[in-house]
Amino acid sequence: MKYFFVSVLSLLFVQVRAQDNRFIFGFFPEASLKYNISENYSITHKIESQHGLFDSNRLNEELDYEHNLTDIQTFLGRKISPFVKVDIGYQYRLQEGENTHRSIQQVSILQRALSYRIGHRIRTDQTFFENASILYRIRYRLKGQIPLQGRELDPGENYLAISNELIYMIQSSEDDLENRLTAAYGFYIDDKNKVEVGLDYRTDDYLVEDRFRHRLWFKFGYYKSL
């Protein structure tokens, strides 16, 4: 459990340095369900939702609940080798104002070491709006999974999951960068059930003048496979 607190503290520290910019804090539950439809093909459904609790842009800086958005995703994946998988996906986003559609393409590569493992994910996506041009993004995520008891992750044991993702996006010739750093404590109940609890620290508007945004999400993820 001590790893969890260390990760919480280190992320909070990063956050404290940047009080003068926009800061948002909230809850971010997510759940995914994966099942195989044949030897090489699988389907994954995922639902994730952001619930804001604090936003420094509000006049009276107080806690106030706000549903930011909910994403519903479905992916069709094909196994290329035991270590490489490609996916195409679709996302429907529910949010205030306009709900959006997104198409997603990704390649994921698994790298195994003696005890830990690393997942590389390269993703491109396109978001479609009613009255705006298409938003294109390209992103790369690196996620490490480190067992906390012994070298093998056995059912009932826990792990540490750390990831960082860099996103480049462009919409009608305006571009921006976003970074997402996460640290989570994982419960490996068995190979079909995993829970990750941690923090997701997102910063964006790097390339937009006089604006910088921090978002800190308390994340709770459940990964289920059949």
Next chain:
Amino acid sequence: MYKYSLLIVFIFGFNLCSAQEKDEVEERIKKSEVHPKAIAWLKDAYEKRRKVKWYYQTDGKEEAFEAKLKHKKHLHSVEFNTDGIVQNIEVLIKEKEMDRTVFGIITDYMNTTYNKFSFSKIQIQYTGSEDDLEDVIDENEFEEISISYEIEYYGKTDTQNELWEGLFDQDGKLIVKRIVKIKNTDNLDY
């Protein structure tokens, strides 16, 4: 606030789940939890050794202690039974360190069995009596020792595209192989 207290209950619920009984275990243990005979054997064989990591492992039926240490730039895994009697020594080696003839035979097998293959982990395993295994380490003597190779490799056929673990005898002949099940990567992919 009620909503969040529910969330916390939920999290701790999972925590309890994960503390339940489990069959397969492999965990780091303290030196003091290891049978003294195992520690004594390791001291005799490896003499001036560096850091040793001890593990306890069980598949639900058989239990074993395992010592992991570095020796002459190689990672050694020494397995002991619960009475502290050494069972075998596994040494992690590189492709080029394998006996050329044996490596040739194994490569031939790979070429004829798979369209595509690559080695990911090679371990040479020494099995024998306590005294003979000690001689392997401190005298570099291999009398009465049976040698085998445990190789993890990727192999693709027309119908299978898997990671395998094969056990080969000292001449490079396949004894047994199985598919290595890679743990779900859903949390790394989505």
